[in-house]
Amino acid sequence: MHDQTTRDRILESALHLFSTKGYIGATTKEIAKKAGLAEVTLFRHFRSKEKLFETVLNSYTFLPDLKGLLPQVSDKPYEESLLIIAERFYDKLSERKEMIQLVQAEVQRYPEKLLKTYQKFIYELWHTLALYLNELQKKRIITKLDPEIGARAFLGMCFAYFNAQELMLNKTPDKKTKDETLKGFVQIFVRGTTA
Amino acid sequence: MHDQTTRDRILESALHLFSTKGYIGATTKEIAKKAGLAEVTLFRHFRSKEKLFETVLNSYTFLPDLKGLLPQVSDKPYEESLLIIAERFYDKLSERKEMIQLVQAEVQRYPEKLLKTYQKFIYELWHTLALYLNELQKKRIITKLDPEIGARAFLGMCFAYFNAQELMLNKTPDKKTKDETLKGFVQIFVRGTTA
DNA sequence: TGCTTATGTAAGTGGTTACTTACATAATAA
DNA sequence: TTATTATGTAAGTAACCACTTACATAAGCA
Incomplete structure (x- = not known):
């Protein structure tokens, strides 16, 4: 499968941007960039922005x-x-x-x-x-x-x-x-x- | 000038939509529709979405x-x-x-x-x-x-x-x-x- | 060596958005 | 009546966005 650390970097970057800019305000392009990756890599790990959002929510339960x-x-x-x-x-x-x-x-x-x-x-x-x-x-x-x-x-x-x-x-x-x-x-x- | 009640209706509608959908999530089209007006009317009263947002903030201070x-x-x-x-x-x-x-x-x-x-x-x-x-x-x-x-x-x-x-x-x-x-x-x- | 896997670059697609322009209409004021 | 004012409809523009496709590359494994 895909690299775990890459996946984690996307999730971390996504959490940060979703929390500061909101779901709509955070763009997939920016999330990928912050993770140091190409946008297309993000979509290889997560089917859609929504799926990524859900994964973030489930990964960081408190x-x-x-x-x-x-x-x-x-x-x-x-x-x-x-x-x-x-x-x-x-x-x-x-x-x-x-x-x-x-x-x-x-x-x-x-x-x-x-x-x-x-x-x-x-x-x-x-x-x-x-x-x-x-x-x-x-x-x-x-x-x-x-x-x-x-x-x-x-x-x-x-x-x-x-x-x-x-x-x-x-x-x-x-x-x-x-x-x-x-x-x-x-x-x-x-x-x-x-x- | 423009009609005051029209202006107020836009502001009210904008407050409601900004607060439920956020600044980016609330579209000018939807705000106008909720106020029962054409989108272009909104732009006749407020130069831009941002200006509308600022006016909302100033109008509803608590x-x-x-x-x-x-x-x-x-x-x-x-x-x-x-x-x-x-x-x-x-x-x-x-x-x-x-x-x-x-x-x-x-x-x-x-x-x-x-x-x-x-x-x-x-x-x-x-x-x-x-x-x-x-x-x-x-x-x-x-x-x-x-x-x-x-x-x-x-x-x-x-x-x-x-x-x-x-x-x-x-x-x-x-x-x-x-x-x-x-x-x-x-x-x-x-x-x-x-x- | 050749195959697979994870990534990259580049280009594009269809949809949406803020905002504009042009023209029509109905009400009101001069 | 005529001019003005506040609205409407309709069409369009440039930018951006989520997401896709095609092709290249580099590393590790068979």
Whole structure:
């Protein structure tokens, strides 16, 4: 078959251009050029631009990355756990920045393709955190509150911070500012939820 | 000059199509058709597609809308104030949903045009809330915390909820669910910040 | 050596797009 | 009535795009 590294280079280049210029705005010519290849090579690896787009979406899912995040902290104290979750969550978002930009920009246009992935992503994460909060509630560590609303609130703070900084303003905050902000979020949330 | 209502119809149609299909994806033909006009009429009102885009951006700023939101609540008790702010904020975002979708999707592509507007929007709102929190801090109503981080946390929860529901899942939650969620957010935040 | 495989260059095709030009029409104002 | 204004229909243009076809080349393998 075709060279794997060539294929990967096309996918990487495509992800970058789709995420910055959008599906329509990124041309096959430009994608190939950025990968250092002739346009025709792109079409030898992928039947069509649409097929390439789908492959990009499937190759860069962020789902598995985040699943393992929560179980690891269940033994640690509440505040410490949340700080770890906040930091990992933010870092994963940063790492997958291009993919998230792509999804946010194109959901309206290709809901069939994108919505399922994204819904799963939001839902799984949110729900897993809700389960964790529910556990803590049973142990009387946190106060009586809807755990799903709590999960929403916590992840929402972190996501909105990421969104504003990295997607909108396009500026990664320095580590110190980031850490302090997330710590501040955790403090408010912990204070607002402990029994 | 040209008819004002015709112009407005083009702008409205353009906003809708730009926000759902993106700048490149929305064609002048389709915009005109949706406005019930011939394509050539669009070009009689706007020199170019780009000029039309800029006019849309300037016509639908959400900035002034939100500025008046905060001063009105300064006499009310803390929790009540925050609930009002959360609800108004969410509703304004809903009302301007198309504009926000447009900005989020296109910032990467036209930062010169969009960033200034959006930066102002985030910054003003966030900063105004921070000032309000700072006031409360002086009155010893809320605890010692960075007011800007507090503002970020609070608006972040609300924005992320809006973003997930209305932009991603494209489903406006029913009033009851929405109210309860926002109330939950406010409770966590108030509990987490009161002295 | 000769065959296969992955790439390249070059040229082209049919469709679409932003935008233009020319001319017609209906309403309104002088 | 006549001139103006806002629209319409129709046709066209130059550029670009996704995708194709034909042919060349260089490397590795049989």
